[in-house]
Amino acid sequence: MWLGRDVEPPSRKGLEGCDCEGKCSKKTCKCWKKQIEYTGSYVPDGFMYDARGLLRAPGLPVFECNSLCNCGEECRNRVVAQGRKCKVMIKKTTKKGWGVFACERIRAGTFIGIYSGELLGHEESEERAVKYDAFGRTYLFDIDWWYIDNAMEKKEKAVAEAAAAAGISRIQTRPQGGGQTVTIATVNRVPTKMMVEAHPDASDADRKVERKQRKEKKEERVNRKDDSESDSDSDSDGERRKPSKYTIDAYHAGNFTRFLNHSCDPNAALTPVYIDVDDIERPLLTIFSKREISYGEEITFSYSGDLDTDEEEQQHTRSQPATPNNKRGPKSKKNVKPKHQSADSPKQDKKSKALVHVACQCGAAKCKGTIWRE
Numbered sequence: 001m002w003l004g005r006d007v008e009p010p011s012r013k014g015l016e017g018c019d020c021e022g023k024c025s026k027k028t029c030k031c032w033k034k035q036i037e038y039t040g041s042y043v044p045d046g047f048m049y050d051a052r053g054l055l056r057a058p059g060l061p062v063f064e065c066n067s068l069c070n071c072g073e074e075c076r077n078r079v080v081a082q083g084r085k086c087k088v089m090i091k092k093t094t095k096k097g098w099g100v101f102a103c104e105r106i107r108a109g110t111f112i113g114i115y116s117g118e119l120l121g122h123e124e125s126e127e128r129a130v131k132y133d134a135f136g137r138t139y140l141f142d143i144d145w146w147y148i149d150n151a152m153e154k155k156e157k158a159v160a161e162a163a164a165a166a167g168i169s170r171i172q173t174r175p176q177g178g179g180q181t182v183t184i185a186t187v188n189r190v191p192t193k194m195m196v197e198a199h200p201d202a203s204d205a206d207r208k209v210e211r212k213q214r215k216e217k218k219e220e221r222v223n224r225k226d227d228s229e230s231d232s233d234s235d236s237d238g239e240r241r242k243p244s245k246y247t248i249d250a251y252h253a254g255n256f257t258r259f260l261n262h263s264c265d266p267n268a269a270l271t272p273v274y275i276d277v278d279d280i281e282r283p284l285l286t287i288f289s290k291r292e293i294s295y296g297e298e299i300t301f302s303y304s305g306d307l308d309t310d311e312e313e314q315q316h317t318r319s320q321p322a323t324p325n326n327k328r329g330p331k332s333k334k335n336v337k338p339k340h341q342s343a344d345s346p347k348q349d350k351k352s353k354a355l356v357h358v359a360c361q362c363g364a365a366k367c368k369g370t371i372w373r374e
């Protein structure tokens with residue numbers, strides 16, 4: 001994975017490893033506990049992989065054991081970390097450019113690959129989307145799963161609650177003279193300077209620079225507000241959601257997964273997997289088969305992130321867990337449909353919407369006619 005402009009290397013500060021000996025057990029495993037926070041009892045014993053390493057619920061987040069864990073290589077919670085085992089080939093298709101095909105029978109739940117490339121921030125991905133849309137082929141995938149929004153909301157709420165408990169109602173950072181900053185916490189309605197970094201010898205010239213910076217910052221804030229208003233997407237139920245923080249671009253760098261085409265009736269699905277990272281906004285985008293794939297069959301997934309079969313929707317409706325990240329409870333259709341519009345769809349902003357409408361050539365009986373949902 002390459003890092004785009006302004007994207008920091010992954011943080012491992014808050015990463016925890018488990019203390020399990022050999023194989024992980026739910027009695028001792030911290031990674032299992034983390035998994036349960038997000039997926040509850042959606043799968044029988046809470047482990048997302050079965051004893052053969054097959055994923056039980058493609059599309060839901062997976063928290064694998066990581067390099068800080070005590071368990072061994074044989075641990076069942078290490079599948080993506082072990083690398084791809086199935087054989088695939090890249091072949092030209094008649095209507096969709098290159099595609100990826102199975103070179104052997106692939107069982108349901110098999111790990112196929114990591115969608116690698118460059119990890120971009122929002123601004124850079126928007127710039128690139130405009131370019132790629134112009135020639136009708138894009139390798140951008142937004143990381144915007146529904147549970148990430150929920151987790152971020154929960155985190156913001158916890159920070160606000162902790163601040164309120166400490167009597168802090170507001171925290172601001174302001175520029176000072178000489179390019180320095182000051183952080184002001186409003187404690188019980190009284191503004192308190194928490195950290196003054198202003199240089200004591202700030203000159204008139206410094207103050208002039210400071211005024212200029214303040215003006216620029218203000219303009220930037222106004223522009224950002226305008227942008228985020230036009231960027232934020234409505235989901236299929238009309239609810240607004242934030243644009244994704246990160247996007248993966250496999251145009252300049254990547255592996256065979258960049259050639260996976262869209263299908264309205266796919267045999268594989270994108271699945272967010274966490275290994276050596278503590279940031280919920282930065283999972284690996286992985287691809288797992290969701291049903292058996294025969295020798296020679298093209299491997300595809302849905303670019304619009306739909307759960308594609310009626311049976312699956314019904315199955316999810318029946319058994320979706322009421323986890324802390326699943327506030328609306330098991331019956332809600334919004335929860336049963338993982339909204340991982342991780343495949344290009346959020347690029348349907350005002351500037352590029354018309355351009356990204358590509359006629360779907362998947363050939364499925366229930367083809368929706370376009371490879372991105374409008």
Ligand SMILES: C[S@@+](CC[C@H](N)C(=O)[O-])C[C@H]1O[C@@H](n2cnc3c(N)ncnc32)[C@H](O)[C@@H]1O
Nearest residue numbers: 096097098137138258259260261262360361362
């Ligand atoms: C991630 S790339 C997939 C690999 C691509 N076929 C290639 O040759 O590089 C995505 C692009 O493939 C094409 N594509 C993928 N699935 C398609 C489909 N079902 N119908 C038409 N074009 C498709 C579109 O041009 C899309 O922008």
